[in-house]
Amino acid sequence: MDEDCCAVAAVNNRTLAVAYLKKSTDIDIINLNGQHLCRISSASPPTRMIMTKNAELIFSTGINGSIIKVNSFDGRVIFDVKVPQIATPTGVTMVSDDSLLVADFNALSLHLVSSGGRWLKQVWTAPSTSAKVDKLRCVSIESSLCVCVTSCGFAYVLDAVY
Structure with missing residues (x-):
């Protein structure tokens, strides 16, 4: 990892999701040996990422105004929503x-937002x-x-x- 890393989330005890602020809007899923497993593309850089217990990556994109949930193993988008009441979502955390x-x-x-967005x-x-x-x-x-x-x-x- 380098100095341009802006967000990291643990997928499990052997895998990380890493987002980069300056280089691109991509999120790389890597193992602890640095091996690249998967890439997830986003419209704008994630401001914060969290992982659910089902290995789903949830992140907010700030300027783009989206809250996105993806499968962290294959990059499949589960939902990508813009919540009209939240103009610039910059932090997200699980309540339940x-x-x-x-x-x-x-x-x-x-x-408060449902896990379905x-x-x-x-x-x-x-x-x-x-x-x-x-x-x-x-x-x-x-x-x-x-x-x-x-x-x-x-x-x-x-x-x-x-």
């Missing part, structure tokens, strides 16, 4: 087997004082707490927003 939490970069908000509800918006200069970069779930990190380095820790 049937729902995702998606961050909206420009609106500094979090949205259907918008369910908006669950949080950052305080308006930070919205003028800040952008929501990523979101993750850690021990029932939701952690949101912004481009200016602010971190919001939320309890059970979903």
Whole structure:
């Protein structure tokens, strides 16, 4: 891997999905020996990738506005959706087997989306004082707490927003 790598997700304990920021919009599935197994093409670079327990890769594309789920073994697209309520999805994380939490970069908000890509509800918006200069970069779930990190380095820790 090199300095242009922008996102990595574990497919399983022997395989990684790697996305590149500057070189292309491709996601390479590689094993731990560096052997190339498969390539998945995207309309724009992924901003964050996660893996489901069924080895499905879910990622958001930010500028393109899509949330995409693919089979990580053969690159088959399961869904590619644009959620009208989320202009710029830049973070995605699993809440449960049937729902995702998606961050909206420009609106500094979090949205609950079904694992099939259907918008369910908006669950949080950052305080308006930070919205003028800040952008929501990523979101993750850690021990029932939701952690949101912004481009200016602010971190919001939320309890059970979903």
